[in-house]
Amino acid sequence: MSASPETLAATRTMNGAEIVLQALKDNGVEVIFGYPGGAVLPLYDAIFHQNAIRHILVRHEQAAVHAAEGYARSTGKVGVVLVTSGPGATNAVTGLVDALMDSIPVICLTGQVPTHLIGNDAFQEADTTGITRPATKHNYLVKDINKLAGVMHEAFYVAKSGRPGPVVVDLPKDILIGKGPYTEAPTTPHRSYRPKTRPEPQAIQAAVRLLKGAKRPIVYAGGGVINAGPEASRLLTEFVRLSGMPCTNTLMGLGAYPAEDRQFLGMLGMHGTYEANLAMHGCDVMLNIGARFDDRVTGRLNAFSPASKKIHADIDPSSINKSVPVDVAIIGDAAATLAALLECWQQDPTPQDRPALAGWWRQIEEWRKTNCLQYRQEGAIIKPQHAVKRLYEITRELGRETFISTEVGQHQMWAAQYFGFQQPNHWLTSGGLGTMGYGLPAAMGVQVAHPDALVIDIAGEASILMNIQEMATLAQYRLPVKVFILNNEYMGMVRQWQELLHGSRYSESYSAALPDFVKLAESFHARGMRVSDPNQLDAAIREMIAHPGAVIMDVLVEKEESCFPMIPSGAAHNEMILGPGQAGGVAGVTDEGKVLV
Amino acid sequence: MPNPSETALRNATIAVLVENEAGILARVVGLFSGRGYNIESLTVAPVDDARRLSRITIVTSGTEMVIEQIKAQLDRLVPVHKVSDLTLEGPHLARELALIKVVSRGENRVEALRLAEAFRARVVDATTESFVFELTGAGDKIDAFCALMQPIGLAEVSRTGVVAILRGPSGLS
Ligand SMILES: Cc1ncc(C[n+]2csc(CCOP(=O)(O)OP(=O)(O)O)c2C)c(N)n1
Ligand SMILES: [Mg+2]
Numbered sequence: 001m002s003a004s005p006e007t008l009a010a011t012r013t014m015n016g017a018e019i020v021l022q023a024l025k026d027n028g029v030e031v032i033f034g035y036p037g038g039a040v041l042p043l044y045d046a047i048f049h050q051n052a053i054r055h056i057l058v059r060h061e062q063a064a065v066h067a068a069e070g071y072a073r074s075t076g077k078v079g080v081v082l083v084t085s086g087p088g089a090t091n092a093v094t095g096l097v098d099a100l101m102d103s104i105p106v107i108c109l110t111g112q113v114p115t116h117l118i119g120n121d122a123f124q125e126a127d128t129t130g131i132t133r134p135a136t137k138h139n140y141l142v143k144d145i146n147k148l149a150g151v152m153h154e155a156f157y158v159a160k161s162g163r164p165g166p167v168v169v170d171l172p173k174d175i176l177i178g179k180g181p182y183t184e185a186p187t188t189p190h191r192s193y194r195p196k197t198r199p200e201p202q203a204i205q206a207a208v209r210l211l212k213g214a215k216r217p218i219v220y221a222g223g224g225v226i227n228a229g230p231e232a233s234r235l236l237t238e239f240v241r242l243s244g245m246p247c248t249n250t251l252m253g254l255g256a257y258p259a260e261d262r263q264f265l266g267m268l269g270m271h272g273t274y275e276a277n278l279a280m281h282g283c284d285v286m287l288n289i290g291a292r293f294d295d296r297v298t299g300r301l302n303a304f305s306p307a308s309k310k311i312h313a314d315i316d317p318s319s320i321n322k323s324v325p326v327d328v329a330i331i332g333d334a335a336a337t338l339a340a341l342l343e344c345w346q347q348d349p350t351p352q353d354r355p356a357l358a359g360w361w362r363q364i365e366e367w368r369k370t371n372c373l374q375y376r377q378e379g380a381i382i383k384p385q386h387a388v389k390r391l392y393e394i395t396r397e398l399g400r401e402t403f404i405s406t407e408v409g410q411h412q413m414w415a416a417q418y419f420g421f422q423q424p425n426h427w428l429t430s431g432g433l434g435t436m437g438y439g440l441p442a443a444m445g446v447q448v449a450h451p452d453a454l455v456i457d458i459a460g461e462a463s464i465l466m467n468i469q470e471m472a473t474l475a476q477y478r479l480p481v482k483v484f485i486l487n488n489e490y491m492g493m494v495r496q497w498q499e500l501l502h503g504s505r506y507s508e509s510y511s512a513a514l515p516d517f518v519k520l521a522e523s524f525h526a527r528g529m530r531v532s533d534p535n536q537l538d539a540a541i542r543e544m545i546a547h548p549g550a551v552i553m554d555v556l557v558e559k560e561e562s563c564f565p566m567i568p569s570g571a572a573h574n575e576m577i578l579g580p581g582q583a584g585g586v587a588g589v590t591d592e593g594k595v596l597v
Numbered sequence: 598m599p600n601p602s603e604t605a606l607r608n609a610t611i612a613v614l615v616e617n618e619a620g621i622l623a624r625v626v627g628l629f630s631g632r633g634y635n636i637e638s639l640t641v642a643p644v645d646d647a648r649r650l651s652r653i654t655i656v657t658s659g660t661e662m663v664i665e666q667i668k669a670q671l672d673r674l675v676p677v678h679k680v681s682d683l684t685l686e687g688p689h690l691a692r693e694l695a696l697i698k699v700v701s702r703g704e705n706r707v708e709a710l711r712l713a714e715a716f717r718a719r720v721v722d723a724t725t726e727s728f729v730f731e732l733t734g735a736g737d738k739i740d741a742f743c744a745l746m747q748p749i750g751l752a753e754v755s756r757t758g759v760v761a762i763l764r765g766p767s768g769l770s
Binding site for chain 1: 615616619620623624627631662665666669670672673674675676677678
């Protein structure tokens, strides 16, 4: 702070591209995912001249962002993307919105035409800050090289503080070429953006008293716990064990609480377990930590957990009372909040209503007996649920560090239901945006960060084609990602909705003209495998895992299997549809429900 | 049965102190259009050159939950320094400035001037067939003036939208 700009300029004048790279290094960046073009050539030249930062050349800019998301979610660091102007930036937009919806810290550097051409419809010009304004947490267009270093540092601060999210820095080519001062990251607080991370003690105390007095409490934890770092998951586990309460996780929160623990009720929501959803419906006190009452979780709002007092802990004040009014709001980081809850729980003299809790558990055990995730693997066709279950059991038995990503559809829900996550940051899925094509590039980003880990994309045959070009990236960098396709020859989730809501008229949801995935893998220098016989499934899974390189495994599964349990859109938690042969209320879908997605 | 406190609408006049930088207005307006909030009036101008701050005044309406959302959403924009719901914070002054063109002849001109005097509107431009009046006040005063001018030759209106400030010594920053 003491050095004047002149002295800094005298000591560290660089061109814009070098300033960008220096700022990346100073912010701890080791890898960037990118794709070159005219507007970013100066940056690529600067990359050529150094070795500290590794560049991974993707095959489509959308994949660069998903790869950066995978990198970020599996490491807790900020993922960095570099794309050119115009089509490079517009191709990145889906990834940016994906990161925004799932609160993933990503910085996307976009090239831009030189400042004097901005607004002229110049070649490969796009209004990138305009297009990405609603697609990012924040964005910058750098028009003054003296501000470049400051903007770069600020971008990191914004991406990772508070509720994390994607940040775009749009870099006109003349700024990349021009010379200017490099300044270090400021040590003073940001002028305007200072999110609150420490929870209010009064709110913590109010929450603890409600929870201790509860007769039917439940903890509902989401992606915010994952985002707060592994310590938050550890504290969550400690808090839940200490208090003896049941715990459910959202799709984004899987792994925040160990799946194999008795107190874990499984995932909740549209395809959540019977016991999790009924416990949410019937609870009298709910602690939501790091989740946002998403519509996939609440079902019909006016029937959502009607008799409960609700405590909502979130780092983003705009999540509070957005769709569900709550009784106690706690604004803060999930780890800080859980630490405070634990401490207060131990100190507050209010006695806990243990007998009532025991009764609540008896009720939950009754619901559990429904065994809502059961299926029957019989006959000559592999059940998709069984494929995921065996994949889980075999990887657990092998004991290697395993990361799972998914595409979007039924296979994603089966992965969430049947793969048990024992720790955070090992499960990567597109929750908020539901982006088909997410899983393969995300897995790629994970594998870059964890070269020795087992990284598997559980995919659908339709989704995988959306970013299949990334097989070439896997080949180039020898990334041994395994693509495990549950091939039902349908856009299964679409087919399921058509069966349920549109009289089984399977309009455009059949996966016609599929490629031969074995040959496709081979053409991308990977191993291709296919399995259709349930008796060969285990051997095939073991062979896939044992193969040292990338694999596409085409698992031919039951074509018209549906994903259950299901809360149809517009229905309440206690109107869940269970699988064939299981008891439970079958809800008719109302016209109001049909409007919903 | 929806609870009345969840469905009753109210107006809110919200003052927002922001970094005076390119794109800030687009962020605020985009937030309102993207999330389907009402904007009844929005004004913006720099208020502190030394600290590079602008002040945005937004008049909106919605349920209590929506208004809370609007404030929280505004507050999490990176360049926003402070969000204040003047409607809740206490008595405040809200003013608009309007330029009102009236085109008329004969007896109507005299009537226009008489009304202007009653409303303390100033004549800021005059020709043999027209006046431009400048009027400051609360929005309903301007509405009333325009309604009265309608039959006697109201030709054009330009309004600033609402600016507002708390009464008394306490302030926003
Ligand atoms: C980019 C994108 N386009 C469309 C959709 C809508 N959608 C959701 S699931 C799905 C079908 C996915 O099919 P597949 O990958 O085969 O998975 P399955 O449901 O069969 O397991 C579609 C089209 C989407 N989520 N993302
Ligand atoms: Mg499919």
